Amino acid sequence: MGDLDRYARQVSLAEIGDAGQRRLLASTAAVVGCGALGTNIANGLVRAGVGRVRLIDRDFIELNNLQRQVLFDETDIAQGLPKAVAAAAKLRKINSQVEVEPVVTDVNPDNVEQLVGDVDLVLDGTDNFETRLLINDVCVKRDIPWIYGGVISTCGMTMTIVPHDTPCFRCFLNELPAPGSSPTCDMVGVLGTAAMVVAALEVTEGIKLLTGQMDALRRELLYCDVWAGSFERLGLAKDDTPCPACDLGQYEFLEARQGSWATALCGRDAVQINLRHEMQTSFPQLAERLRSVGEVAYNDYLLRFRVEPYELNVFPDGRTIVKGCSDPALARTLYARYVGL
Incomplete structure (x- = not known):
């Protein structure tokens, strides 16, 4: 064998x-x-x-x-x-x-x-x-x-x-x-x-x-x-209504005609912010800027910033998980305030 x-x-x-x-x-x-x-x-x-x-x-x-x-x-x-x-x-x-x-x-x-x-x-x-x-x-x-x-x-x-x-x-x-x-x-x-x-x-x-x-x-x-x-x-029998995806070839989620860029995360008081562009600021530069207003730590994969009662976890592509809030609008505001858009 x-x-x-x-x-x-x-x-x-x-x-x-x-x-x-x-x-x-x-x-x-x-x-x-x-x-x-x-x-x-x-x-x-x-x-x-x-x-x-x-x-x-x-x-x-x-x-x-x-x-x-x-x-x-x-x-x-x-x-x-x-x-x-x-x-x-x-x-x-x-x-x-x-x-x-x-x-x-x-x-x-x-x-x-x-x-x-x-x-x-x-x-x-x-x-x-x-x-x-x-x-x-x-x-x-x-x-x-x-x-x-x-x-x-x-x-x-x-x-x-x-x-x-x-x-x-x-x-x-x-x-x-x-x-x-x-x-x-x-x-x-x-x-x-x-x-x-x-x-x-x-x-x-x-x-x-x-x-x-x-x-x-x-x-x-x-x-x-x-x-x-x-x-x-x-049982999962198809009905008479054509399916947008497998019958009509309409991929509305893939083509971003449906869906959102702010997503509440299951099991946590947190919202994820997604961007269509990569973040321009490096982790060292961002950390230096944020240290005057909160606690900052980072490695190659993640920058974590705490400013009570919130925590922002920033990934290299700019995607950010905002903990301590469940409101997408507030999460976007915090992102713009501390990370910048």
């Missing part, structure tokens, strides 16, 4: 075999989001031997992440590492055969095709519908399969989307939910084991796709409540 020795128990499965394992090793997958779902997904992919795994995440690690985000520890917090970078370091120690590529950025209409356009599979580890609808647009446009997953409280759901074969995510969710209409993890919490279960289901579907076993795919929405121990399959 040689180079497949580490996968011996997986190769022994009739569903995988030697040929299936070699297909996994030759595959590339992108995981969008390195939170509760994304870290569990990435862990499963790397241990299974998917040859190249790209980790895409905009965020940094906080103490309350450790309850459910399995690739991080307290040392990562002390070092101020972005999630994608810390996760990649852990995963390389788990399986040195796999190429793990961290990308510290926000997924938006300007960069999403570059981020996922060359992969064989996209797996959803995000926490918001806007990004999922954007992923759906690019995957339908590029004919890339992707797997949706979501977790809230003790419940989760997942569905597999194969463009031009199954209904797409836009068929399932035609428009963004109205603000405040959906529960968030800061309102109702999230159980770590719910994320583990949904991630396991996503990775399993991913293995089916990457090994070419299309007949084995689950072609419905699977809903689970791990506290109740219940699973429910929900």
Whole structure:
């Protein structure tokens, strides 16, 4: 077996075999989001031997992440590492055969095709519908399969989307939910084991796709409540109304005709500010300017500025997470005041 020795128990499965394992090793997958779902997904992919795994995440690690985000520890917090970078370091120690590529950025209409356009599979580890609808647009446009997953409280759901074969995510969710209409993890919490279960289901579907076993795919929405121990399959038949994405080829989220540039972050009293241009001021210059009004610390990946009761976390591309407020207008005001537009 040689180079497949580490996968011996997986190769022994009739569903995988030697040929299936070699297909996994030759595959590339992108995981969008390195939170509760994304870290569990990435862990499963790397241990299974998917040859190249790209980790895409905009965020940094906080103490309350450790309850459910399995690739991080307290040392990562002390070092101020972005999630994608810390996760990649852990995963390389788990399986040195796999190429793990961290990308510290926000997924938006300007960069999403570059981020996922060359992969064989996209797996959803995000926490918001806007990004999922954007992923759906690019995957339908590029004919890339992707797997949706979501977790809230003790419940989760997942569905597999194969463009031009199954209904797409836009068929399932035609428009963004109205603000405040959906529960968030800061309102109702999230159980770590719910994320583990949904991630396991996503990775399993991913293995089916990457090994070419299309007949084995689950072609419905699977809903689970791990506290109740219940699973429910929900059919996803297309109706007579044409889907803007997969029927009409209208990619409204990809073309930025829908969506926003200020996004409230799930589970946190924070707003993310996105820019269409890169920040012109370097971290050392910005830090020098801000020290007269607040506490500043920075590394290659992040500048953190505290001015009570707010905290601004600035990334190299100018993207900023404003903590201590949930009002996008206030967040933009604070950004303009301290970082500059």
